[in-house]
Amino acid sequence: MKNVFVTGAAGFIGSNLVDRLIAGGQTVIGWDNFSTGRKKFLDGALASPKFKFVEGDDLDLPALTQAMAGCDAVFHLAANADVRFGLEHPGKDLQQNTIATFNVLEAMRASGVKTIAFASTGSVYGEAEIFPTPENHPFPVQTSLYASAKLAGEAMISSYCEGYGFEGYLFRFVSILGERYTHGHVFDFYKQLLEHPEFLKVLGDGTQRKSYLYVQDCLAAMLHVMNLGMAKKAKHRAEIYNLGTDEYVQVNDSIRYICATLGLKPKLEYTGGNKGWLGDNPFIFLDTQKIRATGWKTTLTIEQGIGRTLQWLQQNRWVYDTSSRK
Amino acid sequence: MKNVFVTGAAGFIGSNLVDRLIAGGQTVIGWDNFSTGRKKFLDGALASPKFKFVEGDDLDLPALTQAMAGCDAVFHLAANADVRFGLEHPGKDLQQNTIATFNVLEAMRASGVKTIAFASTGSVYGEAEIFPTPENHPFPVQTSLYASAKLAGEAMISSYCEGYGFEGYLFRFVSILGERYTHGHVFDFYKQLLEHPEFLKVLGDGTQRKSYLYVQDCLAAMLHVMNLGMAKKAKHRAEIYNLGTDEYVQVNDSIRYICATLGLKPKLEYTGGNKGWLGDNPFIFLDTQKIRATGWKTTLTIEQGIGRTLQWLQQNRWVYDTSSRK
Numbered sequence: 001m002k003n004v005f006v007t008g009a010a011g012f013i014g015s016n017l018v019d020r021l022i023a024g025g026q027t028v029i030g031w032d033n034f035s036t037g038r039k040k041f042l043d044g045a046l047a048s049p050k051f052k053f054v055e056g057d058d059l060d061l062p063a064l065t066q067a068m069a070g071c072d073a074v075f076h077l078a079a080n081a082d083v084r085f086g087l088e089h090p091g092k093d094l095q096q097n098t099i100a101t102f103n104v105l106e107a108m109r110a111s112g113v114k115t116i117a118f119a120s121t122g123s124v125y126g127e128a129e130i131f132p133t134p135e136n137h138p139f140p141v142q143t144s145l146y147a148s149a150k151l152a153g154e155a156m157i158s159s160y161c162e163g164y165g166f167e168g169y170l171f172r173f174v175s176i177l178g179e180r181y182t183h184g185h186v187f188d189f190y191k192q193l194l195e196h197p198e199f200l201k202v203l204g205d206g207t208q209r210k211s212y213l214y215v216q217d218c219l220a221a222m223l224h225v226m227n228l229g230m231a232k233k234a235k236h237r238a239e240i241y242n243l244g245t246d247e248y249v250q251v252n253d254s255i256r257y258i259c260a261t262l263g264l265k266p267k268l269e270y271t272g273g274n275k276g277w278l279g280d281n282p283f284i285f286l287d288t289q290k291i292r293a294t295g296w297k298t299t300l301t302i303e304q305g306i307g308r309t310l311q312w313l314q315q316n317r318w319v320y321d322t323s324s325r326k
Numbered sequence: 327m328k329n330v331f332v333t334g335a336a337g338f339i340g341s342n343l344v345d346r347l348i349a350g351g352q353t354v355i356g357w358d359n360f361s362t363g364r365k366k367f368l369d370g371a372l373a374s375p376k377f378k379f380v381e382g383d384d385l386d387l388p389a390l391t392q393a394m395a396g397c398d399a400v401f402h403l404a405a406n407a408d409v410r411f412g413l414e415h416p417g418k419d420l421q422q423n424t425i426a427t428f429n430v431l432e433a434m435r436a437s438g439v440k441t442i443a444f445a446s447t448g449s450v451y452g453e454a455e456i457f458p459t460p461e462n463h464p465f466p467v468q469t470s471l472y473a474s475a476k477l478a479g480e481a482m483i484s485s486y487c488e489g490y491g492f493e494g495y496l497f498r499f500v501s502i503l504g505e506r507y508t509h510g511h512v513f514d515f516y517k518q519l520l521e522h523p524e525f526l527k528v529l530g531d532g533t534q535r536k537s538y539l540y541v542q543d544c545l546a547a548m549l550h551v552m553n554l555g556m557a558k559k560a561k562h563r564a565e566i567y568n569l570g571t572d573e574y575v576q577v578n579d580s581i582r583y584i585c586a587t588l589g590l591k592p593k594l595e596y597t598g599g600n601k602g603w604l605g606d607n608p609f610i611f612l613d614t615q616k617i618r619a620t621g622w623k624t625t626l627t628i629e630q631g632i633g634r635t636l637q638w639l640q641q642n643r644w645v646y647d648t649s650s651r652k
Contacts, residue, residue, distance in 0.1 A: 086485075086489070087489045087490070090428075090431075090432065090435075090486075090489075091428075091432070094424075094425070094428050094482075098420075098424060098478060099420070099425075102416075102417075102420050105416075106416065106417070109416075126484075127562075135466065136464040136466060137464065138462040138463065138464045140461065140462060140484070140564075140566055141484055141488070141562045141564065142481045142482075142484040142485040142488070143485065143488045143489075143562075144485055144488075144489070145482070145485045145489065147481070147485070148478070148481035148482050148484065148485040149478075149481075151477065151478070151481045152424060152474070152475075152477070152478030152481060152482075155468045155473075155474035155475075155477045155478060156420075156468075156471070156474050156478075158452075158466070158467055158468040158474065159412075159468040159469065159470055159471045159473070159474040159605070160416075162467070162468070162469045162470075162604070162605060163412070163413045163416075163470070163471065163604060163605055164413070236453075236467045236469075238466075238467065240466055278488075278489060279485070279488060279489055
């Protein structure tokens, strides 16, 4: 893995990955359409001769194939991560997740690139019955179009591994936190508290239990198993790993951390119900024994991760201005 | 379920379904693009005032939506069923299975149709570890693009049930046999024996174990659980059923039945290996307790099903002429 192609390179996780790969001496081609990515996240990378950026969309297969030439591994992180509003535009998950992943695979096949890491989601388990949820938990029910499309992506990658000799690393993420975080409940809560420190609107009843992983721990896990070549050793050359912490918090705990950090005591207004929205998973807590058995471990607790995230948001309020992404 | 829309209406299973629905007093709109369907299979249906046929392609969403108007249930049977050659044209499974299923769901949403039956496949289990394989068996590995795309279809339907209040019936079929069968190993073997009765080329080593279900038993099972409204009673309004027999045969057994029926003793030439082709499942045998618990049972054994199929092929050799489908 010397020449790495990163889709979603200007995004939260993607841009952190780019920086980490460059720091590790790898050359990187970043690809992004700026639908949610921020050019500013690549400022550091763009100063390095090890980095090249190509603006483009996964749906443009010829351009994607051309951009990928000469690489030996792909991190496919570009996605429609808009889980909550999936029902308002169901075609978006099909286009930007399912079809985009197909195009990435086809571009790889055309370019002779055979190693792919894929950002999947713990939401594929739908409403799991076992907690923490292991990778081999059955998941007959899909509660969001987002998770359906991620599952479709996983399945395609798995069949490319079987059929074309690809090596696939499928990572089922919990929510990721940390520097450059621009999406999710800590982001929303902090935004609300900037606008009106005296009250906070909470989707659901606040008892939803979620697990969060610090972005650098997430990246370390991915790179660790890929450097070990775990998929090469697997029977089907496709390895699935849950990525998360071995703890979870309630949304209410998270609110407590945030308010304590900011020194605020807002009035909480709950919308009610045990789900934040239709299709929300009221409990996501993944069994991470498989990834931990490879020697990886987390460095931050959820509380520390939330703290780090808030600190970054406080120093980078410009991310709330979405008028220009480039 | 009074006005039923059937995609793939001119196909093997679709045309049998159309006839059965009409005989049961329902009105039916049949939809097919004749990519593999045969107009002749609809001769009987077209003579009935209860039936209307619309030629069209699932990828044409406006036409599909228009054709579906006034229906109250959809059987989505149209598919690229070309499992074996998936690796030669990976886009076909994406287009004709994944995107086609998305379009059917979107046409339903636009037309207010909320009940869908979907022909999925026992291949979604990849290489299962438990036999017979129950519905809640985990399936981390996808061995074919076909199964990946069917899994993507299942997942989308499940999330439409959750998000838009659809009722979904997901049927994971073993191979289906019977009148109008035009695809699969009995079809291929009989074709070979017509051309050269003295030898038979067999993909793999003949020990692949497969389960087969007679088409009328398959249709009876689908209609049975839909008439019982099983998905309405389910927590997530999406019900998954394995459909198969509680027996399996080796490809070699099947060859024995075929040769005995035809009175032939061909020399067998095996290509070798425990799979017929890359991505073939060497063993498919589904646990059908869930569907049997609803009161459904098979009427034909696998041997009887193969016999019935051969008899029909002998009487309908025209199906081997694919020069004109209409």
